[in-house]
Amino acid sequence: MARILMGTCGWTDRALVTSGWYPPGHRDAEGRLRYYAGRFPVVEADSPYYALPAPATTRRWAERTPAGFRFDVKAHSLLTGHPTRPAALPADLRGRARDEGLLDEVWARYAEAVEPLRESGRLGTLLFQYPPSLAPGPRAEAFVSGCRERARGWPFAVEFRHPDWWRPERERATAALLADLDATAVAVDTVQGLPASMPPAAPVTTARLAVVRFHGRSPHWGTGSKEDRFRHDYTERELAGWLPRVRALAAGADEVHLLFNNCCADAAAMAADTMRRLLDTSVPHQTAHPAPSPSGRAAR
Known part of the structure; x- marks a missing residue:
């Protein structure tokens, strides 16, 4: 049966760090990751979207997590067609023309950065999140295919x-x-009924892995600040509504990653704990992460 892994989209978000979720003695870089990995079996590494990490950094990530832990690593913004500030590029590339040569170089450095996770068996997947401007059509399909060819x-x-x-x-x-x-x-979970709302489609397209990102149900989805777009406390009823789709994903893929991107404070961690409890109750023969919640609280 599929391994169903719950986690959050990042472990260093300022709102999470200042929420009190990390206990005293676990608030430095090493302590945070070790504490997180003792409670969840998967995390989304979103920092490479903003700046390329050094391979030494991702090697430390691997060393600070147990065997079987998974990192889903967001692709750098330039690789997915997002607007990219010069400061987000390595210093020696900031004066380069924004052409295929630059994309090839950024991809090469991104792959080098992620390689320690693959070597250690901790890479879940590369995550290519495309911007809202990428509407379906032949040019968009060619762009996605080109990204896949690089990867x-x-x-x-x-x-x-x-x-x-x-x-x-x-x-x-x-x-x-x-x-x-x-x-x-x-697959994604967002508020419904807005022009930018994402349909909650959840097909299995590879037998290896299925992923759901829970973005929250803020009425400001698609507008406003990050906090406006993603602030949401999932209720147990909202999460229970996903159980049939999670079961379907688990029936078709070897591993399922359920990643919570709702902020702020510890809302994502609490929602992941609640989803784990719901799955442990409803699908006891499938593997959700066995570690207990550090607080025992349900999602608000």
Whole structure:
């Protein structure tokens, strides 16, 4: 049966660090990751989206986590077509033209940075999150295919932010595209009823892995600050509504990652704990992470 792993989108977010979730003695860089990895079996490393880490950094990540732990690593913003500030590039690349040569160089350095996680068996997947401006069509499909070609031989997951990719009339074609690319479709949970709301489609496109990112249900999705877009406390009822889809993902993939991106404070960690408890109750023969919640609190 599939391993169903719960975690959060990042472990160094300022709101989480200042929330009190990390106890005294575990608030330095090493202590935070060791504490987190003792409570959850997967985490999204989102910092490479903003700046490329050194291989020495990711090697330390591997050393501070147990065997079987998973890092899902976001691709650098330049690789996914997001606006990228010069400061987000390595210093020696900031004056380069924004062309294919620069993309190749950034990809090479990103792959070098992630390699220690792959070597240690801790890489879950590369996560290519595309911007809302990437609407479906031949040019977009070619761009995604080009990204996949660069990442040939790596586990590769795709999150679209333009809702048309997962409209009912196009869902089958999008799933087929990703399956042909050997790319994991990332399902998302967002508020519904807004122009930018993402349909909650959850197809399995690779037998290796399925991923769901829970962004919260803020009415400000698609607008405002990060805190506006992602602030949400999941209720038990909201999370229970995902259980049938999680079961379907677990039936079709070897591993399922449920990642919580709702902020602020410790809301994501609390939601992950609640989802773990719900799954332990409803699918006892599938493997959710066995470690107890550090606080015993349910999601608010």
